[in-house]
Amino acid sequence: MHVAAIVAAGGRGLRLGADRPKQFLDIGGRSILELSVAALADHARINEIVVALPEDRLDAESTRLRAAIARPIVFTTGGARRQDSVANAFAKTSTQSDVILIHDAARPFVTAAVIGRVIDGAKAYGAAIAAIATRDTVKHTGEANADGSRLIRGTIPRDTVFLAQTPQAFRRDVLARALSEGRDVDATDEAMLVERLGMPVHVVEGDRRNIKITTPDDLAAAQAAGPRTPHVRIGNGYDLHTLVAGRPLILAGVRIDFALGLSGHSDADIVCHAVTDAILGAAGAGDIGRMFPDTDATWKDADSIALLTAAVAKVHGAGYRVSNVDVTVIAQRPKLLPYLDAMRAKLAAALEVDLSAVSIKGKTNEGVDSMGRGESMACHAVALLQKS
Numbered sequence: 001m002h003v004a005a006i007v008a009a010g011g012r013g014l015r016l017g018a019d020r021p022k023q024f025l026d027i028g029g030r031s032i033l034e035l036s037v038a039a040l041a042d043h044a045r046i047n048e049i050v051v052a053l054p055e056d057r058l059d060a061e062s063t064r065l066r067a068a069i070a071r072p073i074v075f076t077t078g079g080a081r082r083q084d085s086v087a088n089a090f091a092k093t094s095t096q097s098d099v100i101l102i103h104d105a106a107r108p109f110v111t112a113a114v115i116g117r118v119i120d121g122a123k124a125y126g127a128a129i130a131a132i133a134t135r136d137t138v139k140h141t142g143e144a145n146a147d148g149s150r151l152i153r154g155t156i157p158r159d160t161v162f163l164a165q166t167p168q169a170f171r172r173d174v175l176a177r178a179l180s181e182g183r184d185v186d187a188t189d190e191a192m193l194v195e196r197l198g199m200p201v202h203v204v205e206g207d208r209r210n211i212k213i214t215t216p217d218d219l220a221a222a223q224a225a226g227p228r229t230p231h232v233r234i235g236n237g238y239d240l241h242t243l244v245a246g247r248p249l250i251l252a253g254v255r256i257d258f259a260l261g262l263s264g265h266s267d268a269d270i271v272c273h274a275v276t277d278a279i280l281g282a283a284g285a286g287d288i289g290r291m292f293p294d295t296d297a298t299w300k301d302a303d304s305i306a307l308l309t310a311a312v313a314k315v316h317g318a319g320y321r322v323s324n325v326d327v328t329v330i331a332q333r334p335k336l337l338p339y340l341d342a343m344r345a346k347l348a349a350a351l352e353v354d355l356s357a358v359s360i361k362g363k364t365n366e367g368v369d370s371m372g373r374g375e376s377m378a379c380h381a382v383a384l385l386q387k388s
Contacts, residue, residue, distance in 0.1 A: 002047050003119055004097035005040045005167075009033050009061075009105035010052040010078015010085035021054065022213055023105040024061065027222050032213060033061070034068050035108035041069050042386070043115050044321055044352040046101065050092045052078040052085035071354060083187055087179045093172075099123060101169040102190055106213045108222070112321060112386075115167055117204040122169035127199060129169075129191045130206035131162035164189060165206040174199060233320060233385040235282025237274035240378040242370070251329065251336070252343035252360065253305035253350070258334045262377060265294035265301075270379040271360070272304035275325055275347065276311045278383035283318045285311075308350045320385040324357040331377040336362035 009023045023033040030038075033051075040046050053061050055077045062075040076092050078085035086102055093100060099122045103110065114130050121128025138161050141150035168190050170178070175190065182193035191201045213219050243249075247261025252271040262268035276288045291314070292299045292307050299307070312322065325347065329336060336343075344358045351358070365372035 001099060001123060002094065002097045003045055003099045003101060004048045004050065004093040005046045005101045005103060006086055006089040006093070007033070007037055007040065007049065007051040007103055007105050008078075008082055008085050008089070010054055011082065012054070021057075022219070024057070025219065027108060030068070032108045033105045034065060036103060036105050036110070037065060037069055037073065039108070039110050039112070040103060040115070041071050042323075043112055045116065045119055048072070048074070048094060048097070050074045050076060050089040052076050052089040054078055071356065081186065083179065083182065083190070083193065086190060090175065090179060097172055099169050100172055100175050101167045103167040104212055107166055107210055108213070110167065110210045111207055114205075114207050114210060118167045118169045121202050121204040122171055125200060125202040126171045126174050127169070127191065127194050127201040128204050129189070129201060130165040130167060130210065131203045132165065132206040132208055134158050134161045134163060162203050164191065165210050165212070170194065232323075233282040235278040235280070235383045235385070237277030237281065237381040237383070238379065239270040239273040239277070240376055241268045241270055242376045243374065250304070251339070253303070253346035254339050254342045256334060256336070256339055266292070266299050266307065267301060267304050269304035270377055271327055271329060271343065271347070271381070272308045274379040274381035275327060275351075275383065276304075276308050278325065278381040279315050279322055279351075279385065280311055282383050282385040283315045283320045285314050285318050305346060305350050312351055315385065319387060322351045322353050322357070323384040323386045324353065325351065325359070325381060325383045327358075327360045328380045329360065329362050329377065330365050330371050330379070331362065332364050332367070332372050332374045
């Protein structure tokens with residue numbers, strides 16, 4: 001599934017009363033906008049990002065963000081209204097995108113878990129928003145009197161009242177119709193445009209930390225808290241197998257043209273095995289031998305990419321996601337350079353990360369030991385995980 005993320009950053013943020021739009025103010029040395037975009041850029045399930053900026057700040061802010069965020073970002077000018085900015089950004093998204101996720105630039109503390117829930121909601125229902133249940137009793141009132149007081153007209157059951165947040169996510173065709181048919185409607189969010197079409201919008205669990213910075217008090221609280229440091233875990237993995245005749249040589253799920261293959265209970269893919277151990281170790285989730293024991297006939301000649309995919313699911317279940325991996329394959333021969341791009345692509349898909357997050361290097365053992373004599377191959381892997 002291809003997910004495009006839109007960051008609505010075209011507003012002026014006048015209510016804050018600052019000398020510039022609120023999304024460009026700093027929290028801990030990074031702009032609110034940068035923190036919001038970084039949260040999306042770090043999410044493994046988001047394939048592309050489009051940011052809508054005020055026209056007079058387009059050049060400066062796009063240059064700044066490109067320097068700060070290590071992945072491609074598309075920029076466009078915002079419009080007079082939020083929905084105009086979103087429409088401009090939507091026009092820049094890939095037509096292959098299945099789900100469009102929209103996030104306010106002024107919500108810099110969104111978590112990966114909330115992003116994932118909203119994507120899943122859009123996939124399942126067509127439209128979903130993050131929201132939190134109100135904790136307070138909710139009163140319906142009339143208009144304000146001259147002295148500012150209001151007459152209560154009723155009490156609304158609070159278990160039915162939710163406070164909308166972003167991100168909000170929609171199936172591409174749903175958002176396209178909502179934006180097209182809602183041009184003449186002033187809406188405070190995209191869900192409102194979808195609702196007016198009579199189409200269902202589902203609520204998924206938001207997060208109370210996912211505040212929108214609107215007032216000076218919001219900004220002061222956010223600056224006091226500072227950027228959240230992600231919970232990082234590091235793991236390493238190692239595997240070695242002997243080379244034998246009559247077996248295919250499989251590395252990172254790619255079949256290598258070579259006279260010998262690696263011996264083992266599964267397909268003996270040392271790259272997948274080392275990476276599997278690295279991510280499981282980083283998450284404190286055991287190792288490949290315990291998860292897929294070679295005493296179990298189930299794993300006889302198993303596809304190690306499938307085993308790695310299962311390990312990734314276990315890591316996700318433990319509350320972590322893969323940030324990046326670095327792999328070193330030690331083999332006197334064959335030369336792996338022609339296969340490295342395909343190997344990286346296979347690993348990236350299994351790990352649910354961008355291609356840029358996977359590094360694979362081939363090294364010889366300078367003729368030393370069994371690897372140097374061409375009798376075996378080994379692999380070292382290091383993985384970095386972040387809390388979801």
